[in-house]
Amino acid sequence: MLYERDARRKFLPTDHWHMTSFFDMTQFVPAVVSEEQRQQDLRHAGNADQNEDVDMYEDSSEDELEEHSSSVSSRMFARSSRYALMDRLRQQKQTSYRERLLATIGPKLEILRNMPYVLPFEARVRIFREFVHLDKLRRRDGFSDPDAWRANIINIHGGWGESNPARSALARHSAQIRRDSVFESAMDQFWELGEGLKEPIQITFIDDFGNEEAGIDGGGVTKEFLTCALLQVLSPDEEMFEANSENAIYPSPTKFDQTRVALRKQAVAEGSAEWDEHLASLLKRYEFIGRMIGKCLYEGILIDFVFAGFFLLKWALSASDAVYRANLNDLREMDEELYQGMLLLKNYSGDVADFGADFTVEDRVSRRGDRVLTETRNLIPNGDKIPVTNENRLLYISYVARHRLMVQPHLVTKAFLRGLGTIVDPVWLRMFNQNELQRLVGGDSSEIDVNDLRRNTIYGGLYVLGDDCEEHPTIKLFWDVVRSLPDDDRRLLLKYVTSTPRAPLLGFAQLNPKFSIRDAGSDEARLPSTSTCVNLLKLPRYSTKETLRDKLLYAIRSNARFDLS
Structure with missing residues (x-):
């Protein structure tokens, strides 16, 4: 209770709850991940055995009932009841034994699940990412890379013919998304995937004229798709979510009632198939929003939304x-x-x-x-x-x-x-309090580390580093300008390029795709532009710091639309 009070309104020092002196942190994280892997293997083995036992019991009971369907004596009924009771007791013993065994092989996991706050937040983030990585390997036959996973599916099914199962399997994870209705397109094409949304997806955007937009989905288009879909459905106009006085959002408590009132106005009979279908459709939308946010957490994609603390408390x-x-x-x-x-x-x-x-x-x-x-x-x-x-x-x-x-x-x-x-195991989220969950989904609100960003930036076009590893003169000017900016403007720059003003929790090395800068010609009258789907800044070759600063600030402060070429 004290910790929950402190999490809600801080009154103790930041590291008050940490017990790092009791743990060797260099060994603790890999040990926890290893315990999680062993426990998952044991759970899967236990579930398989339990399902097999249940199937055998059900089969034998059905045969017995058919054999004695004409006259079931009280003696046979009692015997059957004893068998059922013994079977239940046996299953309870197996479950209890498995739980004790899980606790025995996972003592560090027990600490993490019951007192996660004794570990630093950054360590728990690393553990969370490792848990996700393990889940990807388990689901994708050992291939965490999306392209390797797709190639493995093709190899398993022996090629890429018209009628090959690989084509239909991968087609389920591909979608053509209309720009004017990103969320609706996604729900229409990905709803049936369910848990399969964890796998890599391929997105092709369809513009307002019905044409396919050029682009290869190497992760950037997927990021743009997820952020655009959520921006569309979480906007105030949709009335699916409400905002409090601090602009933190939560599901609208009145949306279900509002839908029922609207149906009555349309003379839809309460309890009819049409009535039930409308209400079920509304709940499906909320469920799919949950899947989409889960997908962002699963893939480490930051989204620029602030959720209400009381709502975040329910996520686990x-x-x-x-x-x-x-x-x-x-x-x-x-x-x-x-x-x-x-x-x-x-x-x-x-x-x-x-x-x-x-x-x-x-x-x-x-x-x-x-x-x-x-x-x-x-x-x-x-x-x-x-x-x-x-x-x-x-x-x-x-x-x-x-x-x-x-x-x-x-x-x-x-x-x-x-x-x-469906996408993120709630047990993993129990490692975090509401404020930490907000950082996990939206990034770090601490001051932007320019040195870290510079170390993890890649360059294209004429800005590519040469053999001498010397930066282009315009790039040097750029970093001098960024370093001189106040943190608010650095956040505007980060949002302009990546669509979120906050840094990844474990540093810019975790940003996917990487922050990148490409030359955009020699016309110094042009403004910098961006392709947010790949975190790319297109920077003209400015020759003076003053020009670069003026153009950059104008672009990031004017709330200009992103260049999505």
């Missing part, structure tokens, strides 16, 4: 938020006005009964801009008949927080978490 809970404990502090993050009202009620010195409140809540069910419609809902059974008093006001406040944070958004949150958990 898979498709159930039953373990999440709603509280008044989280309510503040969602609705400052409601929080202040509850605080006033909590600290009111007079008779609370004067307010005339009962154990109900008013939920808005209409869309923004429409005439306000509300529904009164009981917080507890017969809540409309139970007044709020000085004695039960704390209980009332807790039920209001629970309703707003858990009950009202339950269906859409559950759908999102189901999608997220």
